Amino acid sequence: MLAQIIQNLPQVLIDGLTLGVVYAVVAIGYTMVYGILELINFAHGDVFMTGAFIGATVLFLMLGMGFLAAMPALIVFLIVIVVAGIATGLLGVGIERVAYRPLRRKNAPKLIALITSIGISFVLEDAVRFIAELKTGNYIVTAPSMFNHKFTLDIHHIMPFFDNATFQSSFLLVLAVTIVMLVSLDLFVNKTKWGMAMRAVAQDRDTASLMTINVNRVISVTFFIGSALGGATGVLFMIQYGTIDPYIGFILGIKAFTAAVLGGIGNIRGAMFGGIMLGLLEMFAAANLSLITHGAMGAEYKDVFAFIILILVLIFKPEGLFGKAVVEKV
């Protein structure tokens, strides 16, 4: 049994890493908003989904105008991801304006903000479903395939106890783009003036506003960045997995939130680490669960697995792996 698990480890690592970086970038959106507003933005998973659909729309438009044949695929891809990122970034800012800012002004309890975010997520899901169904007759959209050149990693030749692993070229693209996004975000938060303002607002909103920081604008910028990253990841998801539907955002959003909690909520590097770890764990579970339990539990339990991790982390280490424990003061 152990030999079998080791055998398919390279494939599990590749698949897990692909999924993990997607979780990581979406988790950043949760963690940034939570760090500043102490609010679980339920709608973030659906912003991710909207990004995927906007990306698909732009891609189909460009396909229709013949751009795809005229230009290298990489440039088309860059245009798509930038357009989708900006659009979802603006969407995020809009959501904050409409749904969260009025509540903040009224000093409403947190429960109410959570409920509006659930409402926003419903509205986004249905609006996207409606538009997709109106235009194509079916809300499940299959993206035109790009970057589907298959590679085989001939690892069996070097280390005979491993099986060979295969991946598409889109895997490399996903990995490269997410790493660029993660590194530039890290630089932005830690090195620039806006990043410093963001960290200040996260620490203490009132004091930050006394230090001439425009808190509302910082919150808008945070929503823009978080949502733009989420939307761009949606495009990556579409290219990697091919089919999208309006309901992908819900489960993926919860898992990304799990990743954020795992890494310590409010901690950006923690969210990156948590996402990659959750992706690896989940793929490992999907590949080996039925092997370990002798067929009693199959890959369909992989979602249960993610939720159990979430519950365990929240019970035993609610501050996450990298977070600092917060003592609640009266």
Added chain:
Amino acid sequence: MTILSALFDKFAQSKKNQVILFIAYVVLTGLGLFLLPDSTIAFLLLLFSILILYYLKFNLRVKWVTGIVILAIIVPFIASHSDSYQTYMEVGTLVGIYCAMALGLNIVVGFAGLLDLGFIAFFAVGAYSYAIFASGQAAKFMPFGHYPLPGGTFWIFIIIGALVASLFGILLGIPVLRVRGDYLAIVTLGFGEIIRILLNNMDHPLNITNGSMGIASIKPPNFFGITIGNSSQFYYIALGIFLVVIYVVRKLEDSKLGRSWKAVRDNEIAAQAMGIPLVKTKLAAFAIGASFSGMMGVVFAAKQMFVDATSFTYLESTMVLVMVILGGMGSVPGVILGAAVVIILRTQVLTNISDWLSQMSTDYGIEIPAALSPEKMQLLIFGLLLIIFALYRTQGLIPHKNRKVDVELLKKESAAAALDREKVTSGGADS
């Protein structure tokens, strides 16, 4: 116009006139339903009389008796003349089921302030506990006993369903309640999904729930030899349980436990400092809320005669939440109204509008795309309702009222008590 409305106000102020007006309304709408038996609007107007009754200035007992007479006798009697009798009663049953569930969630969210996004899991647990034993399913894994159990056990299963669901509530509560406020929402969501996935996959290695095939041919309940098979009979079961639930909730609301829930909701730390046992109070909220849901789950399984995991999705959990938010968190009459509005909207109004739209497009050739059909727009409609109510009317349709305490009376009583005590102690000193 203003003179007329002023006149009406003056007229409606007096109690006698209110009685006359109310009876006139009931008779009128009843007659309307009698003459136009297929008109949903007439049916809804008749139900609306309950809401009017709530706002009238009668004493409480009269209101209750009138309400029960309308719901238990007048509505079924008039509806029985209609061709869509079973449809109306089905709606009535569903309203009863969801009202009880919403009242259960109201205890958790409205009274205790714990946001539970996996509430439907308890409903599922109740439904499956009856479904497994009242069908051939139990024979597949139970080594003893004869299954399916006879329909008469349904009545016992209502209690068993409540107990099993509250057990699950406590099981969920013990680990989860150590989690801070807003994490609770996402953990309960995860719990709801776990239950759903488990129910969907527990057909191997041991076939307990029959997996995604669901459990079919569940035995209908049996009441002293009468088989309860159609909605008009289930309506009375749902109504009965619903009345019990209202009674329990009203008793609980002003009890010591109810007041501790509200204290925990308003300020957890202050409540703890006042000596309220946090974990016990929260667990009680989970357990009691879940038990209502479990009872109605049993009724649901018996009514549908078929259960599978697709009836217990996240959407259903949030639908119950919408009922609570729409009606008003913590307000018992509000939540009942919210549940009724949501169910009637879902099962009657939206389908009717959809039918009407498709009728329009065939009759007049107006092209209305299928994607626009309001039946499919449920997520959008309920999402918007959630946002609008959370932003602009947080207290809901009928805001909750705390019981008013007459301060003067209390002062007088405590003074009298103090006087008594003084007498006793001084009397003791004399002898």
